[in-house]
């Protein structure tokens with residue numbers, strides 16, 4: 001029996017037991033047997049959640065691209081590593097073999113070096129889902145530069161904030177992107193952002209849509225001429241186990257986005273291990289995750305995890321609705337996809353469309369169906385299981401976070417019996433616990449509390465870039481000696497976990513994490529707005545949508561409310577991106593506040609959800625009369 005590949009429930013329980021009894025030898029043997037090291041570690045794990053400081057495989061030296069690319073060349077040189085499916089279904093897919101991946105990444109790495117990038121420098125990548133995105137990520141890793149991928153749907157302001165926070169020296173972008181029948185001028189967004197980013201010296205521009213975007217003299221360079229003349233061998237930089245691999249920003253409930261820092265060895269070992277088990281990937285299978293590489297799902301389960309296993313990973317440039325709602329299933333049929341990994345919001349959107357979009361395609365290749373990003377509702381789960389998996393492909397509801405680097409709670413297909421809406425059991429090495437309101441660990445089954453993890457795992461984020469104190473405050477202060485996830489969960493009578501949702505001011509809209517505070521800050525930028533509060537309310541496709549309560553300044557003049565609504569959403573789009581637009585805006589004369597001035601979001605949430613039968617205790621409110629008023633005018 002191999003610890004690396006679990007095949008049935010009995011094995012899972014045995015492996016799990018070993019992984020918690022002796023985590024160090026468990027992870028050491030996996031690391032030893034399944035990866036290449038330039039130098040082995042001196043110490044498997046040292047940790048202290050009070051500082052917090054976590055180190056895995058200290059003393060080891062490696063390069064993650066040797067593990068994801070070079071070591072496969074002898075046996076899988078001609079195997080497709082990345083299968084690129086363009087936005088336009090009439091254009092040919094591109095099969096990039098491991099050898100071609102190697103050449104492309106090496107050339108790109110040499111270009112980065114020739115442009116003055118070296119180990120430890122930060123490089124911001126702002127690209128659509130095209131092969132250059134994967135190449136650039138791996139090229140950074142090859143030379144030890146720290147990549148910071150920013151999702152190409154973010155606005156110029158959001159991009160600038162992220163570039164400046166981590167002092168990026170370079171931005172890699174392209175002339176534009178295709179999304180369905182839309183063309184987006186990415187380069188113009190970069191130009192706008194860079195008006196406020198003095199740290200950026202160079203911009204590499206990939207040609208993708210053949211636009212004539214102007215290049216800024218001395219700063220911007222076309223990528224492809226540089227790549228074409230760069231040598232296709234590049235000696236990988238020797239990295240220490242705990243050297244940062246990348247920064248990826250995620251929203252917090254307050255303040256600026258948090259640059260989560262992931263390091264090299266532990267992240268590699270854990271993402272590879274979980275990819276193998278959660279998707280039961282076998283040689284010659286085709287795996288497809290529909291996420292964007294701008295999110296952690298894409299980092300861990302489009303690039304690093306699959307490639308470390310020598311897998312074929314599909315990269316799709318387009319959207320599920322173009323040219324029609326059958327696009328996903330057409331791709332599954334065309335490439336004989338075996339594992340398909342998507343988000344509940346996509347499943348709900350697809351389920352709304354006519355079933356004929358599904359039925360006209362042969363989905364018999366499918367073996368495992370994954371979901372991630374938010375709790376999946378029962379109806380969506382059944383639609384996915386019945387119509388896509390034909391009740392034969394297990395649905396794996398994978399729970400994890402940007403901060404966790406990899407999947408922590410998930411069924412192992414063909415081993416763990418699934419129950420709709422349950423992420424089920426912790427993967428090997430993961431020790432979850434539930435905490436009650438008095439910070440006591442809740443033993444036993446059939447309990448509901450705050451989800452924490454009480455022991456380190458290899459791919460946990462090590463810090464927040466430039467702000468270790470915030471890392472400590474956010475994740476290690478709520479409960480002593482535990483990592484706090486920000487999620488609530490319940491454990492049923494069999495020990496299965498069901499994630500019930502965020503317990504903080506983060507709202508997940510279409511699988512995107514949005515903090516309320518940054519959106520409120522954007523709304524308050526509107527000259528007519530005095531104050532605002534944002535809450536979530538249920539939405540049948542997005543999971544949650546945003547509801548804004550807005551107090552306008554008293555100016556005596558009459559305002560066109562619809563105009564103000566439009567302008568508010570315009571400002572949000574500029575500051576954050578269209579994903580953060582408000583679905584409903586209610587103008588109000590006041591907001592319910594506690595005596596200490598804190599907005600009582602609990603009440604606003606209930607009103608937005610039209611669940612006002614029991615508003616709970618309002619006795620501590622400074623202004624209980626506004627509650628009536630808000631209820632009367634609910635949108």
Ligand code: WT7
Pocket residue numbers: 250295296297371372373374375376397398399400401402403423485486487499500501502508511512513
């Ligand atoms: C938050 C993390 C991990 C990649 C995508 C999101 C929610 C994620 C599930 C799930 C219920 C889930 C949690 C978590 N979440 N997966 N299977 N069931 N909730 O990463 O943007 O960092 O968001 O997404 O609330 O804390 P992220």
